[in-house]
Amino acid sequence: xxxxxxxxxxxxxxxxxxxxxxxxxxxxxxxxxxxxxxxxxxxxxxxxxxxxxxxxxxxxxxxxxxxxxxxxxxxxxxxxxxxxxxxxxxxxxxxxxxxxxxxxxxxxxxxxxxxxxxxxxxxxxxxxxxxxxxxxxxxxxxxxxxxxxxxxxxxxxxxxxxxxxxxxx
Amino acid sequence: xxxxxxxxxxxxxxxxxxxxxxxxxxxxxxxxxxxxxxxxxxxxxxxxxxxxxxxxxxxxxxxxxxxxxxxxxxxxxxxxxxxxxxxxxxxxxxxxxxxxxxxxxxxxxxxxxxxxxxxxxxxxxxxxxxxxxxxxxxxxxxxxxxxxxxxxxxxxxxxxxxxxxx
Numbered sequence: 001x002x003x004x005x006x007x008x009x010x011x012x013x014x015x016x017x018x019x020x021x022x023x024x025x026x027x028x029x030x031x032x033x034x035x036x037x038x039x040x041x042x043x044x045x046x047x048x049x050x051x052x053x054x055x056x057x058x059x060x061x062x063x064x065x066x067x068x069x070x071x072x073x074x075x076x077x078x079x080x081x082x083x084x085x086x087x088x089x090x091x092x093x094x095x096x097x098x099x100x101x102x103x104x105x106x107x108x109x110x111x112x113x114x115x116x117x118x119x120x121x122x123x124x125x126x127x128x129x130x131x132x133x134x135x136x137x138x139x140x141x142x143x144x145x146x147x148x149x150x151x152x153x154x155x156x157x158x159x160x161x162x163x164x165x166x167x168x169x
Numbered sequence: 170x171x172x173x174x175x176x177x178x179x180x181x182x183x184x185x186x187x188x189x190x191x192x193x194x195x196x197x198x199x200x201x202x203x204x205x206x207x208x209x210x211x212x213x214x215x216x217x218x219x220x221x222x223x224x225x226x227x228x229x230x231x232x233x234x235x236x237x238x239x240x241x242x243x244x245x246x247x248x249x250x251x252x253x254x255x256x257x258x259x260x261x262x263x264x265x266x267x268x269x270x271x272x273x274x275x276x277x278x279x280x281x282x283x284x285x286x287x288x289x290x291x292x293x294x295x296x297x298x299x300x301x302x303x304x305x306x307x308x309x310x311x312x313x314x315x316x317x318x319x320x321x322x323x324x325x326x327x328x329x330x331x332x333x334x335x
Contacts, residue, residue: 022242027232031222033203033214034197034214035233049202054198054235065195068221069233075189077180079263080278086308098329105331109249109322115283116249116322117329143285145278149260152275 017043018053022063031068071150077127078120079146082113083138090114094140102130113143172311178213180227185220192221195236246325248301250308251287255316259289262315266291269311271304278305280319284316298323 020043022033030038036054059100062138085093090108097117100107106117121127131142181189187210194200207214224230254262259277266289267275274292291308295301305321 022235022237026234026236029235030234031218031225031233033201033218035202036198036200051198051200058198060241061238062241063187064238066198067192067194067236068189068224068230068233069236070189070193071228075186075229082285088172088205094328103329106327107324108326108328111320113322115328116324143281145281145285145290147276147278149263149277150275151260151263151277152272159312 011065014053017045017049018057021050021053022057035066076120076122077124078118079127079131079144081117081119081131081134082143082145083115083140084113085115085138085140088112093140096138097134100130100134181224181229185224186228188212188220189224190218201248204209241295243296246295246298246301247297248293248305249324250291250293250297250305250319252289252291252308252312252319253286253313254289254312256288258315262290262312265311266308269304269308271295271307286322287320293321297321 005017020083021039025039029035032038034047036050037047040050043050058065083093090103094106094108094115097103097115100119102120103117104120106115108114109116119127119130121130132146135142174179186299191206191209193274197239198204199205201214203217204214206212207217210217221230221233225233252266263275263277270292272291273292273294274290276290280286280288291300291305293308295304302321303325305319309316309319
């Protein structure tokens with residue numbers, strides 16, 4: 001058994017903690033006034049270490065955020081919209097669509113329908129108005145495919161980072 | 170029943186909306202994040218927490234947790250698989266596919282005939298395109314004869330991605 005230098009040991013410990021933070025806290029951060037202290041307690045480390053690691057991960061872009069994931073169509077209405085855009089117009093049309101604050105996702109995909117985006121609104125009328133406005137500004141018909149039923153149990157996303165970790169899916 | 174019919178529901182009020190707007194891009198990474206949110210909105214911290222708990226109970230909030238950036242973690246392939254399945258069996262099939270741990274979203278959506286016959290959408294993520302295709306094959310196997318046709322639409326560019334906006 002070899003004894004590792006302290007810094008190396010710390011680095012490995014941090015990697016393990018990072019994996020646990022990303023993998024094991026996707027859906028059950030307690031709704032308490034001190035959520036990071038609660039996470040630290042579960043991990044058996046100091047709260048300041050948890051906060052520092054989370055900030056570092058956010059700076060590196062690995063952590064999008066810590067917080068609530070809202071269910072679509074509960075706060076307002078939304079639809080998945082698709083457009084078949086001629087290749088030469090793709091960037092121009094994509095820019096027009098992305099500029100709407102009502103659009104929160106916009107992807108180019110490999111298909112005849114090559115532009116896919118999510119449009120949100122406060123109510124159905126506003127959604128229809130936005131879609132009509134997009135069609136008239138781009139002169140391209142929109143396929144509107146609103147969610148009718150949600151079959152997914154959202155427990156987060158398994159990252160499979162920790163071998164034998166207490167990942168509870 | 171897990172399924173949620175799409176509708177604008179009046180199950181949250183103006184204060185809830187303010188809380189959503191203040192937290193949708195993430196909680197502050199400080200010791201007392203809800204105190205900061207409460208102070209920002211002129212609310213009591215217990216009120217913020219109680220309201221968020223109610224939104225969890227009502228399903229407005231799915232979960233509270235860390236939200237990793239999958240793309241940065243190497244899950245660079247993202248395939249939207251779309252399936253044409255019999256309407257009368259879609260509830261059973263949707264729950265089967267939605268329960269697979271490699272499926273991050275599974276929704277029923279309307280067909281748009283003739284050009285769009287696909288009524289079940291399952292988002293599949295993987296580190297490579299081949300990994301996504303393997304998982305799509307698993308879905309095809311699970312659906313068996315109920316698969317009347319499917320496609321995988323890979324994303325070639327992310328043009329915009331932000332959190333929920335209200």
